[in-house]
Amino acid sequence: MSETDSGEGNPASSDFIRDIIWADVASGKHAGIVTRFPPEPNGYLHIGHAKSICLNFGVAAETGGRCHLRFDDTNPVREEQEFIDAIQEDVRWLGFEWGTDAYHASDNFDQLYQWAKHLISEGKAYVDGLSAEEMRAYRGTLTEPGKNSPHRDRPVAESLDLLARMRAGEFEDGALVVRAKIDMAAPNMNLRDPVIYRIVHAIHPRTGDAWCIYPTYDFAHGQSDAIENITHSLCTLEFEDHRPLYEWFVDNLPVPSHPRQIEFARLNLTHTVLSKRILMRLVDEGHVSGWDDPRMPTLSGMRRRGIPPEAIVDFCGRIGINKSNSMVEMAMLDACVREDLNKRAVRRMAVLRPLKVVIENYPDGQTEELDAVNNPEDETAGMRKVPFSRELYLERDDFMEDPPKKFFRLAPGREVRLRYAYFVTCTQVITDAAGEVVELRCRYDPATKGGNAPDGRKVRATLHWVAASHAIDAEVRLYDHLFKAEEPGKSGDILEDLNPNSVEVITGCKLEPALEQCETSKAVQFERLGYFILDKGSTPAEPVFNRTITLRDTWAKVQKKGG
């Protein structure tokens, strides 16, 4: 009802594609809007795909139309069932539904084959016997026109016969090809008699060995769109040059509808890479543990990292849609992740690098159950009890023997607050032979129970802690950018830009007991440290947490500035 309402109806935020589509809705050009997300199942989906998914499914939802999930499975040598399954899981995880069964370009192989024959019969395509190298030579260059293949004027009947024999498996890979007869002198290279069918003796994940000839992308995509009655075929900029070809097929074939292709810029993100080829290489060469390594920009990696799908959808909305190549800072994604997690992650206390502390004046053997808020941003999250006892663990970073002026955490003689517990003052520092601090002695003020001083005295810092007697031991993995360079590979070998410190594994971390009940799908904030999630490989006996992202850290910023 409000003007800024999202959901049904014309949304407040728009872009040039939505403008076009809404204009088509207004003019009644189509019965309904139909878009499609067309991944090739040759790898895992990454956040760049999420941009396209959000656009296609988003527009469909906003206009009351629908969006198909269609696998562009025309190249069996690179496609696998594993990828088909993973892609569906990832699209669902993002929160989108494609209703009926997924579509496949391979569902149209029969029709496409008939259309190839149709083109030949009309004298608009022919079977060519040029080798790949010869074809390249005949194609000309960017500045010189190509030459007609000597087989270009092969009689229709001969081409038809050859095509039938190609289909029957009489020839080896690469022996023959069918080409659209367009214009070898066209300034647009895509129009220089593009190949529309090639021989590939390979098992297709869906059609098995039913075919040994496969349509190319150009011959399959637009026609598949037309068969599915797609109204708006949204793709990335590199296909802009293919649009005349897309239209040529749709104009020269008896297709059931005329979809419109519109191109937009793909996403580029700093400190990572969004190229399936390179991601595949990182996996194959073992630079990461797999497609779902938490450092990967894949949706499965981000899921394992603990990034909520809502944050990704929000991010895709914030970056916008247009035609200019851009490089989005990872900080933009980080902000979306923090904003989402801040609202829904429960808070817990965990000490990553424990420093033992003994509260000298606290009775030995006594334990108190203190009240702690689960999420200050969400009252419905309720409260929990946290045990407190004489021996505790504090974060090593929260103590400095000789603190600089701006450090206001624990130091000798200084009083700080232990969150939800008491004010404590450091009375003694115990070091080992090497001078390393191994233990702290503190005194607590019983009057400050819960964290407030009745006399109104203030304290500069509030620290998180875990009672030694009740602590759960865990492993925690700290993740950072996969690449240290903003634009990996920009100046040389991309592997040189890998961040050698993209993951740090810490063992012997101490967690508060409430962390015993945790799920791999529920984000948790370790107070003052960041957002974490139980790793899918974790076990109750040996819990493993992945750090999704740190909290904003102004102290770290101050330290950096101070040198």
Place this chain on the structure above:
RNA sequence: UGGGGCGUAGCCAAGUGGCCUAAGGCACCGGUUUUUGGUAUCGGCAUUCGGAGGUUCGAAUCCUCCCGCCCCAGCCA
């Protein structure tokens, strides 16, 4: 040097001839609040829209030229 695109702050991005001495977000800087140096909140951050001319009473928006960046010569998608 052929064809197709793109150029608004450090980054993303609205804007399509007058309400633009240019939204919003991220980042950054500073204040307030705070039992997370978190959150929230307030303020600052382009007299200028790749550059130069021109049209116009008036231009980021129209015209001309120039400059820069991206994509295309797979039987990949």
